[in-house]
Amino acid sequence: MTHHAECDTEDLSQRVVLVTGPSGAGRSTVIAALEDLGYETIDNLPLSMVPRVLDGPVLQPIALGIDVRNREFSATRLIELIDRLTREPKIQLEVLYMDARPDVLQRRYSETRRRHPLSPDDAPEEGILREIDLLVPIRARADILIDSSAMTVHDARAEINQLFDQRKTAGLAVSVHSFSYKRGVPRGLDIMFDCRFLANPHWQPELRPKDGRDAAVADYVTHDPRYREFFDRVMGLLLFTLPAHVEEGKTHLAVGFGCTGGKHRSVALTESVSGALAEAGWHVSKRHRELERRGLELPASGTGNGA
Known part of the structure; x- marks a missing residue:
């Protein structure tokens, strides 16, 4: 009977995938892929709101996208959030860090002509290097790191399907x-x-x-x-x-x-x-x-x- 009780408790745990990484590395692609896999996805949620979102009944796995555009973002606050969620027995947290080489990020910004969030009035490369430096401690805390430098959008989605498809990973x-x-x-x-x-x-x-x-x-x-x-x-x-x-x-x-x-x-x-x-x-x-x-x-x- 004790064995079944433990299994029931485990089954009530909430799977949470926290997706982060430098702008342009593929975070939005990952969020979309996880949504297609049945995850409830919320992008750029303020850090202070994350515990409230997770303080409810377990319905389906959740993927949260967090990056430097977040008005509350800081590496220290995000690490504190990761530590807090890791200590929660009913939460199974995985930190997924999407990465790419600086030259690849610069090329992607040049192709899309987007402005970097950390250097809206300057050249993208300045914001890219600033953001990579800012995210160093987060990268070190990641459970899964995917370098998208040589990946197409289809490659990235295939990688996410392989890692997070509930039908494939059900079990272990x-x-x-x-x-x-x-x-x-x-x-x-x-x-x-x-x-x-x-x-x-x-x-x-x-x-x-x-x-x-x-x-x-x-x-x-x-x-x-x-x-x-x-x-x-x-x-x-x-x-x-x-x-x-x-x-x-x-x-x-x-x-x-x-x-x-x-x-x-x-x-x-x-x-x-x-x-x-x-x-x-x-x-x-x-x-x-x-x-x-x-x-x-x-x-x-x-x-x-x-x-």
Whole structure:
């Protein structure tokens, strides 16, 4: 009886997707795509109104678009709101950050001849750089980051469908994160593995400039005699527990791999584990926090289902 009561409580939780990012990166496209998926969407809602909107009966998932046009916007206030909603047991919050390179944002503004909200009387590039700088702490707090630089509108909508379609993600969506322990543990991890015991490519001069997505780095990490047993045990644990999380009604599980710099070993493990989970049929996304901080080019975050 206790088991059923817990499931009922979980079922009453409100899924909330907070969509933000620099102007021109695709936030409006995402809001429209989520609306088509059955989400109740509200764009540019004042921050002070968000708790009131969510303080009601659970009817359908909600997507809230928030950007610098909001008259109450500040990075500090938005982080405070994220912290507040994260602490609410009946709210399942996901922060989706739509990003794009500055040169891409500038080109998009030039093509549409729109004025940037932070530089209405100046060249768009000034407002773009100012906004990117303003949003740095928000970007670091995102649960899902999508770089739309190389995406068409259709690509962006397909990515959102893959990540947020209730028919596909009903059950469980898994996100796999790499990070550096020196910069702290990412917010919201459910399970965390320390891979600092593995051989470190950093001490190999030819591998140091590369990261764990590079085949030579991955090969170096996997040739540590302890790697295979570690990988097999991690996968065994995940594949054993994931169905149980589904039974409990959980919709998202965040798994983290940490190493010293967050560039080699944790990235290689995140790549291999996310790939193996996708091959096993789970809906998986991945994020490399320290590579994102360094501004290194990353592919779209979703690995799909069985991709």
